[in-house]
Amino acid sequence: MDRSAEFGRWKAQSLSKADLSRKGSVDEDAVDVVELLNSREEFFTTSSCAGRILLLDGSTNGSGVQKQHCCWLLVTHKPCAKNDVMAALKGATSDAVLKFEPFILHVQCRTLQDARTLHSVAVDSGFRNSGITVGTRGKIMLAVRSTHGLEVPLTHKGKLMVTEEYIEFLLTIANQKMEENKRRIGRFYTCLQHAVKRETISNSHSKIKEKNNPLCTRKNRRNQGKAHDPSTTEDNGRELEADGLEISAALFLGDD
Known part of the structure; x- marks a missing residue:
């Protein structure tokens, strides 16, 4: 299957799914980013959180490992007042932890170059812990994240x-x-x-140049012919993969 068509199928399936998050919708502060990415043919978002302050009870098992079933005493995406936390702590029966979790966004990208472009945007914006992963089925994911979180225990038993x-x-x-x-x-x-504006202008100029230049047209026809040669495709894939390792993000090969 054509990679572009397969990416389009993945995008359609993902965006048609119901939002299974606790809130059930995109956070207000993340809406503009999510809508812009999903409006582009080269990206779609799979999950997001704009950032939140939360109070969890029974959040760890004593060894620092997150427990699956903990009690959410408080969660807010806005500045939090002390009275709200004190009121919520009355419901604590175990080890309650106050946390701040910064913005996180997961984006599937059409190509590695698209992911690199988006990674540069993330790092330049202050999300320096962002990284790219490539799945075994060819899915290219970018995680936009930073390290300025906070986690402090407040109660014990x-x-x-x-x-x-x-x-x-x-x-x-x-x-x-x-x-x-x-x-x-x-x-x-x-x-x-x-x-995305620069990318749009660049693509537009490339198409105009190609249309008006017969040499470009003949070159692309030769390249299209080479695309049917398995050895050529494999070599191009290795070159692309090697090129992807130059980014400052962590590039891993993992399961989708």
Whole structure:
């Protein structure tokens, strides 16, 4: 199957699925980014979170490993007040943890070059922990993420282990991280707009040049003929893969 057609099929299937997140919809601060990416033929988003402050009870098993079934005492995508946290802590019966989780976005990309373009946008916008993975079926995924999170335990077996003053201090930090997170999303959206505009102009100029240049036309016809040669396709694939290793993102080969 043609790779472009297969990518289109994956995109149609993904965007037609119901949103299975707890919220059931895209977060307000991430809507513009998600809609812009999904409007482009070379991208589609598979999951996103604009960033949140949350309070989880029973979130670890004592060894720092995340438990599957924990109680969400509080979750907000906006700045959080101390009174809200104190009220939510009354429901804690185990080890409650206050967390700030920054913006994260997963995007499937049509080609490795498309992923590299988007990775540059992410890094330039402050999401320096972003990375690319290539699946065994050829799916190219970009994860947009950063490292300015926060995770602090507040209770043990339901007992509050810190003072209210310390909780207020933590929330000041968490709220500052939330504001910085929002600024980074704004920069990402602006940089993404410029990037796709440059890409559109570049593609348009290339098509006009090719149409008006008979040498380009003959060259492309020869290349199309070579595409049917398995050895040529394999060599091109190795060149593309080697080229992809030059990006600053982590490039892994994993399962889809």
